[in-house]
Amino acid sequence: MFLTINTTGTPERPATDLGFLLHKHPDNVQAFSTSYGTAHVLYPEASVWRCTAALLLEVDPVALVRRGKGKGRGGAPDAALAQYVNDRPYAASSLLAVALSRVFSSAMKGRCAARPERAGQPLPLRIEVPALPARGGSELVRALFEPLGWTVTVDAVPLDERFPEWGDSRYVRLVLEGELRLADALRHLYVLLPVLDDAKHYWVASDEVDKLLRAGDGWLAEHPEQRLITSRYLSRRWSLTRAAMERLELVRLAETDDSEVEEIDNAVEEIDDAVEASAADAVDKSTAASDDAEGSDRPVPLAVQRRQAILEALREAGASRVLDLGCGQGQLVQEMLKDSRFREIVGVDVSMRALTTAARRLKLERMGERQAERVTLLQGSLAYTDTRLKGYDAAVLCEVVEHVDLARLPALEYAVFGSARPGTVLVTTPNAEYNVRWETLPAGHVRHGDHRFEWTREEFRGWAGRVAERHGYEVEFAPVGPDDPEVGPPTQMATFRLKTLKTLKSSKTLKSSTTSETGAESPKNTARPAEDTPQDADAKEANAA
Incomplete structure (x- = not known):
């Protein structure tokens, strides 16, 4: 040789x-x-x-x-x-x-x-x-x-x-x-x-995956024959090939974002339900005191209330094929599987650690064939368009947008509303005004260390209104959790519905009529600032492209 x-x-x-x-x-x-x-x-x-x-x-x-x-x-x-x-x-x-x-x-x-x-x-x-x-x-x-x-x-x-x-x-x-x-x-x-x-x-044992990734550093992630190379190198062992392909996808996403793999694979754990429950208790001291009494029911955790509100909105929309974008560890996917009206459920997350946890939570390996056909877990970044996400009835962004850098928010907006374009989009995000009700949260702090920002109700409505206008959706807002008369609910939810051709025509007719009667066009969203933010301008450019 x-x-x-x-x-x-x-x-x-x-x-x-x-x-x-x-x-x-x-x-x-x-x-x-x-x-x-x-x-x-x-x-x-x-x-x-x-x-x-x-x-x-x-x-x-x-x-x-x-x-x-x-x-x-x-x-x-x-x-x-x-x-x-x-x-x-x-x-x-x-x-x-x-x-x-x-x-x-x-x-x-x-x-x-x-x-x-x-x-x-x-x-x-x-x-x-x-x-x-x-x-x-x-x-x-x-x-x-x-x-x-x-x-x-x-x-x-x-x-x-x-x-x-x-x-x-x-x-x-x-x-x-x-x-x-x-x-x-x-x-x-x-x-x-x-x-x-x-x-x-x-x-060929599991350590061969590490050997392959070390030797393939800098070239294998972008090689056009990546799948064949990975499969043959690992002697066609499917479990090892799948693990290697998942890690290579993380490498590709990190290189595209000019960041480290550890920054991309950042599985975010949900805030402890008990902590959220204590925040809800703080709204009403008398209720909190009665909750401690023997025989009384414990308050429903805010995370559970969010999932209940989302499920109710999905049922109201008549959705049967649903995307859970940023599905994390699969809590919402697990709840949707309990309702047979959701025929196809797709969980998407950039973190393989989160998807692995979700698969264990759902017991995918032991799930019956019919049930398993209803659910799919995909790795993907919401900052990029993905043809796999097109054609669904509804998409959910449950506590996701606040984990995205503001500079990348226009990319997420276009990927979901401009490219995938589901009939209904549900977005939940924390209400920053409610943070004063968190007894354990220092003033000026966000609720989670990975939150890039937290919006007030006015800021969220302004962003949602502009997104809806740009992409042909109607939007409504609903509180999730106790609606405090001073600071609002702990979570705010926006429901976007794609306008039909008939709705668009009637909207244009109404707009034309209003303009002719008053001589000026009425503002569409009172919460909209006088000028678009730089992120809005980026989104317009992405939409035009």
């Missing part, structure tokens, strides 16, 4: 710097023991102008059989002779990938104390693999390497040169040329060699 890495240089940047980057001296022939044989590193040529490093892996077929217990291990068929006579010692496979990581571990990590500046710079590289099993043919080889910046040369190896009529074998001679960092090139080979072979010589 053989692989060569070649580079060229100049007197200012000699090609022999390759030896520093690989941490292997060109004047020495070095040997490294592996689980299945011996890996040798040597330099057929080493000068200022050209330098070639070669990795030769000698595989012990007997050791491969003895260590690879079980059917089909080592890529060999389950036959007595075939376990000893096969292509494993000669064709590039996971054996060579493991040898690369063992022999060139520092180079794969991009570390080089002697030439640190060279480790971070692209090099003119030429990599040759004389015998590579390619399950998928030359087209797949190109599809895997070309998106990474390589110029790919693939020559099919004939079954027997003396008998060309027999055709080609499944092996190819691969040559990769391009200017890339050496660390990136080694990581590409480490992942894609076993992917092309579509086999591994060792048992």
Whole structure:
């Protein structure tokens, strides 16, 4: 099993710097023991102008059989002779990938104390693999390497040169040329060699997901063949493939947002129901005192009241296909599943931790087939349009908008109201005026550490009115929880209903009539400020686009 890495240089940047980057001296022939044989590193040529490093892996077929217990291990068929006579010692496979990581571990990590500046710079590289099993043919080889910046040369190896009529074998001679960092090139080979072979010589456990993500850092999340690479690398184990794909999606979202994965995967726990209940108790001291009396009912937690108000509004709207946008840990989805009129329920959240918790809460793995067909959990960011969310009767944003940065709120607005456009949209959010009734909440603080803002009733009505006007909805408001005569309810809810064509025409007629009678158009929302905010302007641009 053989692989060569070649580079060229100049007197200012000699090609022999390759030896520093690989941490292997060109004047020495070095040997490294592996689980299945011996890996040798040597330099057929080493000068200022050209330098070639070669990795030769000698595989012990007997050791491969003895260590690879079980059917089909080592890529060999389950036959007595075939376990000893096969292509494993000669064709590039996971054996060579493991040898690369063992022999060139520092180079794969991009570390080089002697030439640190060279480790971070692209090099003119030429990599040759004389015998590579390619399950998928030359087209797949190109599809895997070309998106990474390589110029790919693939020559099919004939079954027997003396008998060309027999055709080609499944092996190819691969040559990769391009200017890339050496660390990136080694990581590409480490992942894609076993992917092309579509086999591994060792048992694939859960730690392989971490290995894949480390080696795929910076390129796998955006690769067009991401799913095939992930599935084959993890030996088509569905549970591992799903876990890897979920983590790669988080990486993609983080890169798109120019943020860290930890910031994206920020599962937000609901405020403790007991704490919210104590806030409701503070409205009426006498009621709170009576609640402590023996035999009296405890007050209904505000979180429960929110879900009840949402369910009632959904029933009133006649919705049967519902989106729970920002579903968190699945409390609302769980309640909707109890009502058979909700035929299709889709929970969407950016946090995989939250979705995993929701799946456990709903007992999806043990759920009956009919019930399971009603519910779907999707990972996605509400800051981006998503075709999967179109065509639903209703969407719910339950305590979600306040967790979104104000600068990104126009993007959420367009994704929900401009792109998905469900018939009904329910939005609940805290009423900032009510915060003075929270005995344990310091003045000027928001209710949750992840809240980016909290609106007063006037601010919420102003925002909702402008959203409705921009996207062709009507909006109504309702209190959730005890409606304090001075500061209002703890939660405020807006119900948006998509205007029908008939409603739009009558609205235009009324507008025209009002203008002709008064000579000026009446304001549509008394809570609307004189000028749109910068966020409103951004939303208009997004809507126009």
